[in-house]
Amino acid sequence: MKLSKKNLDQRLDHVYDAIVVGGGAGGLSAAIYLQRYRLSCLVIEKGRGRSFWMQDLRNYLGLPPTTPGRTLLQQGQEHFLSLAGDYLPGFVEEVHDEGDTFAVKVKVGKKDSIYSTLRAKYLVAASGVIDHLPQLDNMQNVFDYAGYNLHVCMICDGYEMGDKKCGLFVNTEAAINTAFVLNWFTPYITVFTQGLCEVSPEMRQKLQDHGYPLVETPIRRFLGENHEMNGVELTDGATIELETGLIAMGSHYHNEYLKGLDLSWKGGNLTTDAMCRTSHSRIFALGDLKEGLNQVSIAVADGTLAATAIWRDIRRVAPPRLWEEHLKQASH
Amino acid sequence: MKLSKKNLDQRLDHVYDAIVVGGGAGGLSAAIYLQRYRLSCLVIEKGRGRSFWMQDLRNYLGLPPTTPGRTLLQQGQEHFLSLAGDYLPGFVEEVHDEGDTFAVKVKVGKKDSIYSTLRAKYLVAASGVIDHLPQLDNMQNVFDYAGYNLHVCMICDGYEMGDKKCGLFVNTEAAINTAFVLNWFTPYITVFTQGLCEVSPEMRQKLQDHGYPLVETPIRRFLGENHEMNGVELTDGATIELETGLIAMGSHYHNEYLKGLDLSWKGGNLTTDAMCRTSHSRIFALGDLKEGLNQVSIAVADGTLAATAIWRDIRRVAPPRLWEEHLKQASH
Numbered sequence: 001m002k003l004s005k006k007n008l009d010q011r012l013d014h015v016y017d018a019i020v021v022g023g024g025a026g027g028l029s030a031a032i033y034l035q036r037y038r039l040s041c042l043v044i045e046k047g048r049g050r051s052f053w054m055q056d057l058r059n060y061l062g063l064p065p066t067t068p069g070r071t072l073l074q075q076g077q078e079h080f081l082s083l084a085g086d087y088l089p090g091f092v093e094e095v096h097d098e099g100d101t102f103a104v105k106v107k108v109g110k111k112d113s114i115y116s117t118l119r120a121k122y123l124v125a126a127s128g129v130i131d132h133l134p135q136l137d138n139m140q141n142v143f144d145y146a147g148y149n150l151h152v153c154m155i156c157d158g159y160e161m162g163d164k165k166c167g168l169f170v171n172t173e174a175a176i177n178t179a180f181v182l183n184w185f186t187p188y189i190t191v192f193t194q195g196l197c198e199v200s201p202e203m204r205q206k207l208q209d210h211g212y213p214l215v216e217t218p219i220r221r222f223l224g225e226n227h228e229m230n231g232v233e234l235t236d237g238a239t240i241e242l243e244t245g246l247i248a249m250g251s252h253y254h255n256e257y258l259k260g261l262d263l264s265w266k267g268g269n270l271t272t273d274a275m276c277r278t279s280h281s282r283i284f285a286l287g288d289l290k291e292g293l294n295q296v297s298i299a300v301a302d303g304t305l306a307a308t309a310i311w312r313d314i315r316r317v318a319p320p321r322l323w324e325e326h327l328k329q330a331s332h
Numbered sequence: 333m334k335l336s337k338k339n340l341d342q343r344l345d346h347v348y349d350a351i352v353v354g355g356g357a358g359g360l361s362a363a364i365y366l367q368r369y370r371l372s373c374l375v376i377e378k379g380r381g382r383s384f385w386m387q388d389l390r391n392y393l394g395l396p397p398t399t400p401g402r403t404l405l406q407q408g409q410e411h412f413l414s415l416a417g418d419y420l421p422g423f424v425e426e427v428h429d430e431g432d433t434f435a436v437k438v439k440v441g442k443k444d445s446i447y448s449t450l451r452a453k454y455l456v457a458a459s460g461v462i463d464h465l466p467q468l469d470n471m472q473n474v475f476d477y478a479g480y481n482l483h484v485c486m487i488c489d490g491y492e493m494g495d496k497k498c499g500l501f502v503n504t505e506a507a508i509n510t511a512f513v514l515n516w517f518t519p520y521i522t523v524f525t526q527g528l529c530e531v532s533p534e535m536r537q538k539l540q541d542h543g544y545p546l547v548e549t550p551i552r553r554f555l556g557e558n559h560e561m562n563g564v565e566l567t568d569g570a571t572i573e574l575e576t577g578l579i580a581m582g583s584h585y586h587n588e589y590l591k592g593l594d595l596s597w598k599g600g601n602l603t604t605d606a607m608c609r610t611s612h613s614r615i616f617a618l619g620d621l622k623e624g625l626n627q628v629s630i631a632v633a634d635g636t637l638a639a640t641a642i643w644r645d646i647r648r649v650a651p652p653r654l655w656e657e658h659l660k661q662a663s664h
Contacts, residue, residue, distance in 0.1 A: 072394045159368040184370065184643075187652075301630045321518075326544070
């Protein structure tokens, strides 16, 4: 059931089979499978993750390509709740490994917050990433376009940018190299650094050899209407016409709560086996938190794998269920 | 576009980037991604694969749990065709490796069939499996219940069988062991061998210790109405009441067309790397054909992985696209 400050105390003595941190695509898929494996599962979701911001989910089989990410999440929540799973809007601050269980400290409520500790045998880390966006004075101006035609993922939306005039927004020189992959989809690329990084002479030459202008002046605002970005205005007053954009400014991993645990990392990603199990046998990591492609379909499959591995673990040590009635007959 | 005998000759000189054999969940996902990577893709689908038979797809994130498999397939076909992919109903009989391309021989049309050869740089094997069903005199009687409450996949439908009187239909002694996993979901298990295999004294004892009856008399027919199986009638006239069933009689792998190719197998499954690439660098295998869980979500993610790997291969050797207009300006 849906949990909140009001009814959370009902669950404080319960030990879940698994607590899933993050109610995005991976977390909800894991949660649905866990409930269907007759395990008890709690999803803790802080709200407004990456998939929430997707305006069109154009590459996930089974949904029309105009489906917003939040429709997927809503459907998944309903599906999970229909299987008698527990769902708590809240923010996981800390996880403590108690040996057989994890104690998960969660902040509930943005105003008059309360802090509670919930427990589970297994932890599923599915808290994902959020993309760094250009920091403008008026962030609403960025939100008006981000997730519409101002994209954050080339794998997802390269197709949408096909042969369009595209702004590539970066904050490091390394990220400028994105241009030389993005050009598979469109060669009409203008690179914007906003002066946030130095650009070496070699990179300037490479951009020039490709015909891709480099703009280092900071951006004042994105231009456009009805969530359709059509250019940028720079702080010097100049405007540059665009038809689409790709932000490649890195991501923030929502993994702070995992930092005190004994886990193996590769850069910002958790290392996992083929079933999404981390180096800690009772912690699984899904989707964007682990190595690999940051795609909805991958996260959904990861949820399937992690839930199945947890079920196998728990089932293998459970006593077999007998058909008692027949045993009694046989013994007469 | 949709291809048929009538318009297929338009494509005989074309070399696709990839031909996907099988238009199930994995194949359609790969195909959608491939088209979105601006690659040219042909899906060849023989019809009526495993997902077509699913009456309810209850564990795939984003779809209501009463969605039939064929709705997923229909949505995926439309999605793929909207991306200008080619879709051909047909049966792949043989694939010949020509070095840089594959020649794919396909039979089109069940009546007055024609045979054509289509070519692609990459081959995606997504032709899946089909479950062996009990062979009764009247197979329609089996089809009336298979995929409804007579299940073929415990991972998918164990939950639906929860605490119900369940028939387990097997054809080997090894498959009887399924009972000792199925009992996680329900202990009210009756095992039916139909006399198709010997059962050792040890296995008889184990079943007896669990209280699971063993029935070796062949089945005359399933009983029930409105696709709701409620028992079986044996050839000796006895009837046994059931509420659900699980068929565990193995699967037929649709992989005959791959047998002449140099590929690495593990049992009936193709060995693949993390991107679903087989031991042949231009052949990928998805979903049920490869090792791992036979789940829709896994197949869909496999499609994402294979398409991405193919795109990366092709992109890396393609010349960079330049913004020519700027180069001309610069040279003036």
